[in-house]
Amino acid sequence: MPTDKQQQALRQLPAVHTILHHADLASYKEKLPPEWVSQTISDILSLERKAILEEPAPSPRPAEAILSRVRMRLDLLTSSRLRPVINATGIVLHTNLGRAVLSDAATHAVEQTARSYSNLEYNLHTRERGSRHEHVEELLCRLTGAEAAMVVNNNAAAVFLVLRTLARDREVIVSRGQLVEIGGSFRVSEIMRESGSRLVEVGTTNKTRSSDVAKAITPETVMLMKVHTSNFKVIGFTQEVPREELVRLAREHGLICYEDLGSGVLYDLKTHGIGDEPTVQECVQAGVDVLSFSGDKLLGGPQAGIIAGKKEWISRLKKNQLARALRVDKFTLAGLEATLRHYLHPKEAAEKIPTLRNILRKPEEIFRRAEELYGYMREKVPADVEMEILPSTSHVGGGSLPDVELPTHCLAITSSTFSPAELDRRLHQGAIPVIGRISKDRLLLDLRTVEPQELRQIPQLFQDVFP
Numbered sequence: 001m002p003t004d005k006q007q008q009a010l011r012q013l014p015a016v017h018t019i020l021h022h023a024d025l026a027s028y029k030e031k032l033p034p035e036w037v038s039q040t041i042s043d044i045l046s047l048e049r050k051a052i053l054e055e056p057a058p059s060p061r062p063a064e065a066i067l068s069r070v071r072m073r074l075d076l077l078t079s080s081r082l083r084p085v086i087n088a089t090g091i092v093l094h095t096n097l098g099r100a101v102l103s104d105a106a107t108h109a110v111e112q113t114a115r116s117y118s119n120l121e122y123n124l125h126t127r128e129r130g131s132r133h134e135h136v137e138e139l140l141c142r143l144t145g146a147e148a149a150m151v152v153n154n155n156a157a158a159v160f161l162v163l164r165t166l167a168r169d170r171e172v173i174v175s176r177g178q179l180v181e182i183g184g185s186f187r188v189s190e191i192m193r194e195s196g197s198r199l200v201e202v203g204t205t206n207k208t209r210s211s212d213v214a215k216a217i218t219p220e221t222v223m224l225m226k227v228h229t230s231n232f233k234v235i236g237f238t239q240e241v242p243r244e245e246l247v248r249l250a251r252e253h254g255l256i257c258y259e260d261l262g263s264g265v266l267y268d269l270k271t272h273g274i275g276d277e278p279t280v281q282e283c284v285q286a287g288v289d290v291l292s293f294s295g296d297k298l299l300g301g302p303q304a305g306i307i308a309g310k311k312e313w314i315s316r317l318k319k320n321q322l323a324r325a326l327r328v329d330k331f332t333l334a335g336l337e338a339t340l341r342h343y344l345h346p347k348e349a350a351e352k353i354p355t356l357r358n359i360l361r362k363p364e365e366i367f368r369r370a371e372e373l374y375g376y377m378r379e380k381v382p383a384d385v386e387m388e389i390l391p392s393t394s395h396v397g398g399g400s401l402p403d404v405e406l407p408t409h410c411l412a413i414t415s416s417t418f419s420p421a422e423l424d425r426r427l428h429q430g431a432i433p434v435i436g437r438i439s440k441d442r443l444l445l446d447l448r449t450v451e452p453q454e455l456r457q458i459p460q461l462f463q464d465v466f467p
């Protein structure tokens with residue numbers, strides 16, 4: 001039985017139709033089907049009823065508070081769920097924030113393809129049906145030096161297609177130290193099982209010798225696979241079979257040498273002293289038969305899985321019925337083609353592709369951005385907010401170059417009224433959420449990944465959530 005107080009609070013709850021006819025809800029009734037609005041109101045009222053019954057002596061619910069809850073729910077229903085955010089984490093390829101941001105040219109290409117018909121599968125010269133692979137295959141071959149190439153939905157799909165097509169029911173030898181789990185619980189060993197190929201693990205977590213691989217080769221073996229340990233680094237007492245050695249062993253035994261490169265860099269970051277990642281070109285040069293890598297990691301393009309290598313193998317992959325299930329759409333192809341075109345001139349790639357630009361951004365430039373933001377913020381923030389520019393480090397992210405630390409500068413924000421967690425929480429609630437990171441009791445906005453036009457938006461967004 002409800003207590004007297006509970007009964008009283010329940011009786012005071014407004015009826016659905018009273019709220020429904022409130023003037024504040026008029027605009028929602030234009031934007032949403034009327035049933036959605038009344039359903040939302042009754043959902044909120046049920047929650048209120050439940051809350052009242054959980055407290056022995058509840059206070060009456062003010063009508064204003066109920067109305068405001070209804071409006072918050074309706075705001076969610078009327079606004080886009082997937083929306084832009086300002087990445088002030090300094091993590092260039094932030095998996096949760098959509099990984100690579102496309103260049104202007106790639107964005108334009110996607111938009112154009114969306115707006116009009118295209119020759120997606122139509123050959124304008126022969127006037128016959130064409131292949132959607134053709135649009136990027138030649139570019140990929142020229143850029144990587146591979147004989148053939150194709151594109152699928154993502155690199156996980158690429159790994160699956162390669163194993164399923166070329167190694168089903170056969171043995172694939174992989175070093176134990178490379179059986180990695182990539183974010184979102186994608187495990188190389190699981191994908192192998194799903195593909196129907198048989199995993200033969202060799203070596204130990206930290207060491208695999210060429211002789212370990214050689215000893216494991218049986219008449220059932222069809223492939224030697226190398227997996228890039230993207231998101232971690234084994235340091236200390238370690239040994240890996242060099243790529244050239246794996247290629248030699250594969251040749252000697254008539255096996256396919258396949259490398260899952262993970263990120264797959266086309267632009268040589270080593271020349272800037274960043275990481276020691278071999279380029280895709282170097283891996284092709286080394287004689288690897290089949291390679292696969294992501295389109296939206298270090299390449300800086302749309303989500304895609306790129307497979308490049310010897311024609312013999314790529315042709316078989318293209319013929320597999322599964323290729324149809326894993327194929328990319330026209331937006332991806334448009335964005336990828338435009339991204340790849342930047343790489344025809346490496347200098348252009350470094351300037352135009354946001355991923356490369358953000359990785360290569362000099363700390364001095366980031367410092368200037370931090371100063372600029374500081375200036376704009378000073379005019380907008382309340383007096384109890386303290387700001388300071390601090391040197392820090394940012395990371396590439398996206399399971400790429402895990403050991404690389406990029407020197408950066410952050411705007412550190414503290415307040416005598418709000419905790420760093422509260423500052424962070426509120427900045428997530430603005431019209432454009434600003435995502436920073438909390439470190440040592442301060443909210444840090446890392447300027448490496450903040451674009452110049454966003455510098456003026458941040459203070460306004462800050463003011464909106466701290467009026």
Ligand SMILES: *Cc1c(COP(=O)(O)O)cnc(C)c1O
Nearest residue numbers: 154155156182228230262263294
């Ligand atoms: C990231 C990664 C994948 C998965 O690539 P997606 O494009 O995210 O599907 C597979 N293998 C390795 C080694 C990776 O780093």
